[in-house]
Amino acid sequence: MARRNHSVWLLAAAALLFAATATAQDNCSSARFPAGRSFQRCTALPELGASLYWTHHPVNGTVDVAFRAPQSAGGWVAWGINTQRPGSMVGSSVFIASQDGSGAVSVLTTYLESTAPSLTNNTLKLAVPAGPAAEYSGGAYTIYATVALPGNSTVQNTVWQAGPLSGGQIAPHPTSAANLRSAQKLDFLSGSRSTGAPRMHRRNLREFLE
Numbered sequence: 010m011a012r013r014n015h016s017v018w019l020l021a022a023a024a025l026l027f028a029a030t031a032t033a034q035d036n037c038s039s040a041r042f043p044a045g046r047s048f049q050r051c052t053a054l055p056e057l058g059a060s061l062y063w064t065h066h067p068v069n070g071t072v073d074v075a076f077r078a079p080q081s082a083g084g085w086v087a088w089g090i091n092t093q094r095p096g097s098m099v100g101s102s103v104f105i106a107s108q109d110g111s112g113a114v115s116v117l118t119t120y121l122e123s124t125a126p127s128l129t130n131n132t133l134k135l136a137v138p139a140g141p142a143a144e145y146s147g148g149a150y151t152i153y154a155t156v157a158l159p160g161n162s163t164v165q166n167t168v169w170q171a172g173p174l175s176g177g178q179i180a181p182h183p184t185s186a187a188n189l190r191s192a193q194k195l196d197f198l199s200g201s202r203s204t205g206a207p208r209m210h211r212r213n214l215r216e217f218l219e
């Protein structure tokens with residue numbers, strides 16, 4: 010009896026693993042990019058339907074990144090690196106993509122200095138040797154950037170997010186479980202990752218972008 014339960018459990022685990030792998034491959038293998046843009050690695054991010062594609066250049070400690078996330082035309086998405094602590098919006102340098110009423114996509118590059126950030130453009134605490142750029146296609150934004158990995162470390166605290174626009178302005182994101190868990194530590198060399206979400210405080214998020 011115990012044995013049977015054990016194999017049922019193993020089967021269930023195998024099915025879950027397969028589902029996770031299939032999802033990751035769906036997002037990664039089906040991805041298409043404009044001519045001139047290609048990436049060696051991909052990971053399906055665990056929240057918000059987002060994916061991250063990258064190529065790491067060990068010779069100069071940079072990564073070429075593409076962050077893709079589904080969103081309506083009336084919303085924004087963001088990806089970034091927190092140089093100060095894991096799983097927190099505050100201390101993150103982020104790329105925020107949004108569009109105006111005519112569909113022109115722009116990128117705001119900003120450092121989130123507090124729980125009520127000023128969202129001042131061009132204040133990143135990251136060196137960005139190329140880009141950024143963004144596009145909106147097929148119901149998803151893609152943000153492109155080349156980033157010099159802080160401290161030349163391949164392991165970084167990454168964050169991502171999606172939220173609405175209000176009157177053309179970036180408005181606070183929802184505080185659903187998915188929005189609260191959208192952070193993880195990522196090794197750009199090995200591709201291994203671990204969640205960074207537990208330290209993300211509700212209060213910070215409610216005030217984020219207000």
Ligand SMILES: *[C@@H]1O[C@H](CO)[C@@H](O)[C@H](O)[C@H]1NC(C)=O
Pocket residue numbers: 067068069070161
């Ligand atoms: C970054 O680290 C790599 C691997 O350790 C090294 O080869 C490279 O010279 C470093 N680059 C910079 C810009 O420090």
Ligand SMILES: *[C@@H]1O[C@H](CO)[C@@H](O)[C@H](O)[C@H]1NC(C)=O
Pocket residue numbers: 066068069071138
């Ligand atoms: C970093 O190295 C890669 C690979 O050699 C190169 O394509 C890229 O232009 C370099 N980036 C910078 C900012 O020097």
Ligand SMILES: *[C@@H]1O[C@H](CO)[C@@H](O)[C@H](O)[C@H]1NC(C)=O
Pocket residue numbers: 115116117118130131
């Ligand atoms: C931020 O500044 C850059 C460079 O000046 C510009 O290309 C970009 O459109 C600005 N972003 C926004 C959202 O205005």
Ligand SMILES: CC(=O)N[C@H]1CO[C@H](CO)[C@@H](O)[C@@H]1O
Pocket residue numbers: 032035036058059060077078079149
């Ligand atoms: C950006 C993108 O296409 N994301 C998709 C990744 O896969 C999940 C699950 O199939 C979709 O829900 C996302 O829209």
